[in-house]
Amino acid sequence: MKILLVEDNEAIILGLQYLLEQEGYTCQVARRRREAERMAAGETPDLLLLDIGLPDGDGYQLCQTFRQQYTFPVIFLTAREEEEDVVRAFDLGADDYIIKPFRNRELLSRIRNVLRRGGREQEVLQCGHITLEVESGRVRVSGEEVTLTKLEYKILSSMMSCPGKLFTRDEILSDVWDISGNFVNDNTLSVTIKRLREKLGDGEGRIIKTVRGMGYRMER
Numbered sequence: 001m002k003i004l005l006v007e008d009n010e011a012i013i014l015g016l017q018y019l020l021e022q023e024g025y026t027c028q029v030a031r032r033r034r035e036a037e038r039m040a041a042g043e044t045p046d047l048l049l050l051d052i053g054l055p056d057g058d059g060y061q062l063c064q065t066f067r068q069q070y071t072f073p074v075i076f077l078t079a080r081e082e083e084e085d086v087v088r089a090f091d092l093g094a095d096d097y098i099i100k101p102f103r104n105r106e107l108l109s110r111i112r113n114v115l116r117r118g119g120r121e122q123e124v125l126q127c128g129h130i131t132l133e134v135e136s137g138r139v140r141v142s143g144e145e146v147t148l149t150k151l152e153y154k155i156l157s158s159m160m161s162c163p164g165k166l167f168t169r170d171e172i173l174s175d176v177w178d179i180s181g182n183f184v185n186d187n188t189l190s191v192t193i194k195r196l197r198e199k200l201g202d203g204e205g206r207i208i209k210t211v212r213g214m215g216y217r218m219e220r
Helices: 010-022 033-042 059-069 083-091 104-117 150-161 169-176 186-199
Strands: 002-006 026-030 047-050 074-078 096-099 124-127 130-133 139-141 144-146 166-168 208-211 215-218
Touching: 002 010, 002 033, 010 026, 010 104, 026 033, 033 059, 047 059, 047 104, 059 074, 059 083, 074 104, 083 096, 096 104, 124 150, 130 150, 150 169, 150 186, 150 215, 166 169, 169 186, 169 215, 186 208
Parallel strands: 002 026, 002 047, 047 074, 074 096
Antiparallel strands: 124 130, 130 139, 139 144, 166 215, 208 215
């Protein structure tokens, strides 16, 4: 994944390059608006990290220009925190707005979220030997793909998104009742959980654990 960083502060550039490359991203740097335009035209990035104050213009102008030509997401990374600045950025098509100083883990999380929303990064959930590819909807058990119904998939994806969390039966029912277009009652839920366990090779309920009188929990 290629990230184009448009920033003229050398200390911030060095820190961000190291952070992003440690996470497996390729980080290209443009210190001026014109340089960013040339780099994007030569090799389109997957995401733009953009400061507002630039030596030869501002980030607003660059965002507006890129929005007319490209579809990659744009995150403003700036010290400006006034409401009018934030609103202007989003009005121009920004996908997120992060105020300096920022926390590294939060920045990385928001980058991942923006990339996922744009379909540029595949999110993979994993619990033990079970993996779920969010974008494609594929579920694999020990590397072998299994076919789930809509209800089974919805229950599994919800639980794998929050492993270790207790899901009450009422929570699950309210979340999935309209997936099939019909009301899902308590008995249907029990049958669906049973079949899901069988497909996951979890007949003994060690992966989707029953918490008696309360609901279910996905073990990590």
